[in-house]
Amino acid sequence: MGKKSWRRAALAAAAALLLSAQYGCGAFGDTVPEEAGESDAHTYIQGGEELIIVGFSQIGSESIWRTANTSSVQRALTEEKGYFLISDNARQKQENQIKAIRSYISQRVDYIVFAPVTESGWDTVLKEAQDAGIPVILMDRKADVDESLYTTRIGTDLTKEGEKAARWLEGDLKEKNRLYDDINIVILQGTLGSSSELERTAGFESIASRYGNWHILDRQTGDFTTAKGKEVMTQFLQMYPDIDVVVSQNDDMTFGAIEAIEEAGMTTGIDGDITIISFDAVRGALELVQAGKINVDIECNPEQGEYVDMVIQMLERGEPVEKLYMVEERVFTHRNVARYLEGRTY
Numbered sequence: 001m002g003k004k005s006w007r008r009a010a011l012a013a014a015a016a017l018l019l020s021a022q023y024g025c026g027a028f029g030d031t032v033p034e035e036a037g038e039s040d041a042h043t044y045i046q047g048g049e050e051l052i053i054v055g056f057s058q059i060g061s062e063s064i065w066r067t068a069n070t071s072s073v074q075r076a077l078t079e080e081k082g083y084f085l086i087s088d089n090a091r092q093k094q095e096n097q098i099k100a101i102r103s104y105i106s107q108r109v110d111y112i113v114f115a116p117v118t119e120s121g122w123d124t125v126l127k128e129a130q131d132a133g134i135p136v137i138l139m140d141r142k143a144d145v146d147e148s149l150y151t152t153r154i155g156t157d158l159t160k161e162g163e164k165a166a167r168w169l170e171g172d173l174k175e176k177n178r179l180y181d182d183i184n185i186v187i188l189q190g191t192l193g194s195s196s197e198l199e200r201t202a203g204f205e206s207i208a209s210r211y212g213n214w215h216i217l218d219r220q221t222g223d224f225t226t227a228k229g230k231e232v233m234t235q236f237l238q239m240y241p242d243i244d245v246v247v248s249q250n251d252d253m254t255f256g257a258i259e260a261i262e263e264a265g266m267t268t269g270i271d272g273d274i275t276i277i278s279f280d281a282v283r284g285a286l287e288l289v290q291a292g293k294i295n296v297d298i299e300c301n302p303e304q305g306e307y308v309d310m311v312i313q314m315l316e317r318g319e320p321v322e323k324l325y326m327v328e329e330r331v332f333t334h335r336n337v338a339r340y341l342e343g344r345t346y
């Protein structure tokens with residue numbers, strides 16, 4: 001077994017022990033059996049093939065979308081496909097992500113994959129990864145750093161998602177002959193400072209600002225969770241008696257918002273008191289689109305693990321990779337949702 005193999009095997013064993021100690025079952029993929037010693041490390045070299053050790057720092061498990069995103073990585077980076085995946089759930093805290101990335105650097109993993117919870121605050125730790133010669137693959141959200149500090153980003157066009165929401169509202173109001181009526185809008189924002197929140201807000205408002213009759217009464221963060229989304233929507237309903245449209249930056253917050261609206265004795269959706277524009281397009285929300293309770297759902301595709309696998313394989317073969325890979329996404333309304341609901345994997 002070559003020197004590199006022993007290093008990788010020893011790292012995999014150390015990483016699994018460290019993370020399983022630190023986070024219970026924090027290490028996805030094999031963990032070293034309790035009684036394992038040096039000699040058992042060879043279990044990480046499958047059939048003579050060296051495993052590629054990947055350190056994955058995930059934002060958390062705040063939403064159905066996030067869980068689907070994590071599972072797409074776990075399905076793509078399996079031992080059968082030559083990987084040893086070490087994962088960490090940062091519980092939506094940047095300091096936990098930085099800790100996990102530093103632990104991956106000290107264990108000298110082969111690649112670091114991470115979804116930055118917010119855009120800022122990554123320069124130092126990504127410079128440390130660069131100095132250690134470990135390629136960094138950004139997934140989902142952006143990090144506001146020099147491009148030289150990461151190899152590639154795999155994600156979605158979040159600004160375009162915001163623009164799609166405004167374009168849909170334009171079309172819907174035109175159909176109802178209300179394009180120039182006074183329209184009162186509230187925005188449930190995602191995690192403040194995340195590229196998902198920043199860009200969906202900017203994308204929507206870049207078009208909304210062209211209509212003097214569209215009034216954005218308020219925007220507050222529901223932190224992408226159902227509980228917070230319900231709490232903020234309840235406050236909005238107490239503060240603004242005549243809300244026409246809710247723009248909710250993910251389906252989990254939308255579920256909470258609909259609960260709050262119905263508890264206030266009002267209805268949502270196609271024939272409802274309040275129009276609901278949502279983002280993510282998870283299965284449960286698409287069922288509400290089909291039922292007419294959500295007017296439109298702007299998809300944000302979490303199935304990004306296969307792109308991570310593709311990029312790592314290209315890098316392993318010494319091939320050049322693009323700086324950015326965007327995944328496909330659609331807009332769902334009651335007109336087209338039935339066609340896609342059946343095959344929905346998340």
Ligand code: GZL
Binds near residue numbers: 251
């Ligand atoms: C979007 C992603 C967002 C989802 C939320 O790219 O970062 O984070 O919209 C998730 O559901 O929590």
